[in-house]
Amino acid sequence: MEGLARIILRDGRVAELREARDTPEDRRMLHELFRHASADDLYFRFFHMVKEVSDRDIDQMIRIDGQGKSLICVSQDQILGIGHYIMTDGASAEVAFFVDDRVQGRGLGTLLLEHLAQIAWRRGLKQFEAYVLSDNRRMLRVFQDSGYEIHEQHESGVIHLVLPLQQTERTRALQETREKLATAASLRPFFEPAVVAIVGASRDSHRLGHLLLRHVLEGSYNGVVYPVNSSAKAVLGVRAYPSVQAVPDAVDLVVIVVARDQVQSVVQDCIIAGVKAVLITSAGFSDLDANGAALEQDITADLRRHGIRLVGPNSLGLLNAHPEHPLNASFAPALPPAGSVAIASQSGALGIAILDYAARMGVGVSSFASTGNKADVSSNDLLQYWEDDPATAMILLYLESFGNPRKFSRIARRLTQRKPILAVKSARTVHTSVPTESGLQPVDNEVAVQALFQQSGIIRADTLQELFDIAALLGTMPLPDGNRVVVITNAAGAAVITVDALGAVGLTLAEPPVDLGVDALGQRYYEEVARALRQSDVDAIIVLFIPVGISEAQGVSDAIRQAVEEQGLSKPVLANFLMMGHGPIDYIESPTFRIPVYPFPELAVRALGQVARYAEYRRQPMGRLPDLEHIHVDEARTLVQQWQSPDEAVWTGPVRASQVLDMVGLRSQLALTEEDQGFCRLRIRCHMDPLFGPILTATPVDQENISRSRLIPLTDRDAEVFAQAWLRGQKGAPFCKKVLSELFLRVSRLIDEVPEITELEIDEAWVCHADTKIVSANVLLERRTL
Known part of the structure; x- marks a missing residue:
């Protein structure tokens, strides 16, 4: 993090984290920070009584040059805290913090430590040291809550702490939990506002501001709504105010529906009024041109500096269908039926269409957000909000691009263990960029996108219709325990179509299709469905x-319903009544269940195939980063740092590459025996994608047109599934799987934990049931920086 970063405190307050600068403004804000501090806080920080922090003290915090890093947290033109480290040798640095006592206990000290630790580790440092007075319980708590392993030494009232900077599963889990809770708190003003202001609310029924205000009023909103219009005394019978500042209540959510050129002044009005959240429906920003993009950046930076979150610009709104917090702050004509499906759409127009289709299909919605240009709030934020939302059991996403796919993957891995995520990801074309509602977007690496979805358990639909076909099944039926299917029919032709479709999606017949003929159909369907359920x-x-x-x-519907009612819904039941034609999914209704009825058998099978794969993902234990023998990443990193050039990126060559690989347990010299004949030969490449980070690609030596990829870091489950895919059908596969999995894991650890390596090429890896042999390899090292 060299520039700005948004951070969220435990109470949902948003601030910016950046490097401290040796400027009059930063010096003024630092003096203000310490001037308002208590005598005890100053004593704990400087280890002696301090009346006033001097310019010399400030110099030591911000004039670090290349010997360390100093970060400040800024909100509303005030510094809330400062943290810095200063190198003591090539591997260690001393770290110190100071947090305004008005925001202590909200996680800022821990966030400063996390960001400083990431910067220091990336620059080659291995540990932090800190000296804390034994009475300074708050600061000791910061270190203890960080998740880093801590070594303590007590020295005459002072505790000397040593923190290794290498992240562990515990530190990652704690950081992710803190971020999830803080993010959810920061989004609550969007979905549960007590006071809403509509800027641009118009008396003209043809204007969008009039439409949006009407939707809020007619959507059973139980809070207070204020129209903001500089020239009207009332809109739709509700008293209007000339500005947000003039509104008599503290405003939680402001929805801006004005022309692009007026947005910035409205945002300044919101900042002065101290609102909590802003939604901008106006278009013409980064979705239009460079000038619009620059304006969007300025607006976002202004809001971030003052701790205000933003949805949009170019958003078509959001809604909450929960009966306790109903809100329709969108251009959808009505609140959809309440349910358990949350929806996020990067395309506003498609999002409104998705809501309409959900209503027609009987899919109940918990909440919806059109993210627009994603200047601030993104799909990642919404996923974290919905992760612990009791009203949400399933999430549907329409995505055009990723902002931070590595973070998206981490969040989705957690979420899909409990709540399915269904996604339509557009922009698969080979063109450099494609037009979208958010402007001309670069096309994401499709190979990386597919790997991300597979590794994180996301169900990817090719079309919006398939998205809802799957959602209908997931929302009404239990997950299957396997892939064995019974087909019950009254027409052999329909069974043939279904059986062909089953094979195409990896499902199998539990028995030959049951053809009931044409007589006594109700009774026959009842008997066969009941038998299959048992x-x-x-x-x-x-x-x-x-x-x-x-x-x-x-x-027939009654017979199927009766069989399920009597036998219990222990496995998914889905139907195709072919006379339905092209309409949406129907249901066989019961007070306790709904059986989806698809218009065509192929649609039912495709949905079941997707759900069965997701169920298989859920049955497996959640992946972890395992401990492996003969892994010496620190030594490997020390070695490559010695080989780096300050002038340019350099290839190590095969000899040095073999030394590096040997340090993670991958040997270049190994003679195969006669027992090791059932081996596979792969070419492995790791490269750095500018958006997705490091990607591992494996290609058979004798089939160079076949490649598979995974995002790094790989968990043990990732590696096992990846290895299984490669060895399917090969001689000796059961014996080689463990070895091939370990090969992928060791390569992943090397690339993930030695960031100086930007590319790895293994020309040939021989994998057998006993071991791996690396025939030849090369490593590209990034240019050395301070």
Whole structure:
């Protein structure tokens, strides 16, 4: 982090974290920080009584040059805290903090430590040291809560702390939990505001501001809403005010519906009024041109400096369908039926269409947000808000691009263990960029996108229709325990289509399709569905029905419903009534369940196939970064740092590359024996994608047109699934899987924990059931920096 970073405190307050600068403004704010500090806080920081912090003290904090780093947290033109480290030798640095007592206990000290530790580790430092007075319990708590392993030594009332900077699963988990809770708190004013102001609310019924105010008023909102209009006394019978500052209540959420050129002045009005959240529907920013992008950056920076979160610009709004907090601050004409599905859409227009389709399909919604240009609030933030939201059980995403895919992956891995995430990711074309509602967007690396979704358990739909086909099944049925399916039909032709579709998505028949013929259909469907529900070797049931007479459809529906009511819903049941045509999914309704009825059998099978893969992902233990023998990453990093050039990136060559690989347990010299004939030969490459980070790609030596990729770091589950895919059908596969998994894990550890390596090429790796042999390799090292 060399520039600005947004941080969120435990109470949801937003601030910016940046380097301290030797400028009159930063010096003034630092003097103010210490001037308002208590005598005890100053004593704990400087180890002696201090009446006033001198310019010399300030110099020592910000004039660090290349010997360390100093970060300040700024909000509303005030410094809330400062943290810095100064190198004591090539591997260690002393770290110190000071936090305004008005924000102590909100996690700022821990955030400063986390960011400083990441910067220091990236620059090659291995540990922090700190000296803390034994009475300074708050500062000791900061270090203890960080998750880093701490070594303490007590010295005459002073505690000497040593913190190794290498992250562990514990430090990652604690950091992610802190971030999740803080992010959720910062988004609450959007979804549960007590007071809303609509800037641009108009008396003209054709204007968007009029429409949005009407939607809020007609959406059963139980808070207070204020129209803001400089020339009207009232809008839709509600008293209007000329500015946000003039509104008599403290405003939680401001929705801005004005022309682009007026937005910046409205934002300044919001800042002065001290609002908590801003939603900008106006377009013409980064979605239009460079001038709009610059204006968007200025507005976002202004809001961030004052701790205000932003949805948009170019957003079509948000809504909350929960009965306790109903809000329709969007251009959707009405609140959808309340339910458990949360929806986020980068495209506003598509998002409104998705809401409409959800209502027509009977999919209940918990909340919805159109992220627009994602200047601040992104899909990552929304996922963290919905992760612990009790009203949300499933999440649907329409994505055009990623902002921080590595963070997206970490969040999604946690979430998909409990709540399914369904996504449509557009912009797969080979063009450099494609037009979207958010402007001309670069096309993400499709290989990396696919790897991200596979590794994080996200269900990827190719179309919006498939998205809802899957959602209908997930929202009404239990997950299958396996891939064995019973097909019950009254038409052989429909069964043939279904069986072909089952094979295409990796599902298998538990038994030959049951053809009921044309007689006594209601009773026959009841008997066969009930029988299949009782069978332990059946994981899902697909019921096909082609009507012979108009009146029979209701009888068949009743028979299926009765069988499920009597036997219990222990496995998914889905149906296709072919006479439905092209309409949306229907349901066989019961007070306790709903069986989705698809218009075509292929749609039912495709949805079941996606759900079965997700269920298999859920059954596996959540992946972790395992401990492996013969891993010496610190030594490998020390070695490559010696080889770096200050002038340019350099390739190490095969000899040095083999030394580095040997330090993570990958040997270049190993003779294969006669017992090791069932091996596979792979070419492995790791490279740095500018957006997705490091990517591992494996290619068979004898099939260079076939490659598979995974994002680094790999968990043990990632590596096992990856290895299994490579070895499927090969001789000796069961014996080689563990070795190949370890190969991928060791390469991943090297690339993830030695950031000086920007590219790794293994020309040939021989993998057998006993070991791995690296035939030849090369490593690219980034240019050495301070």
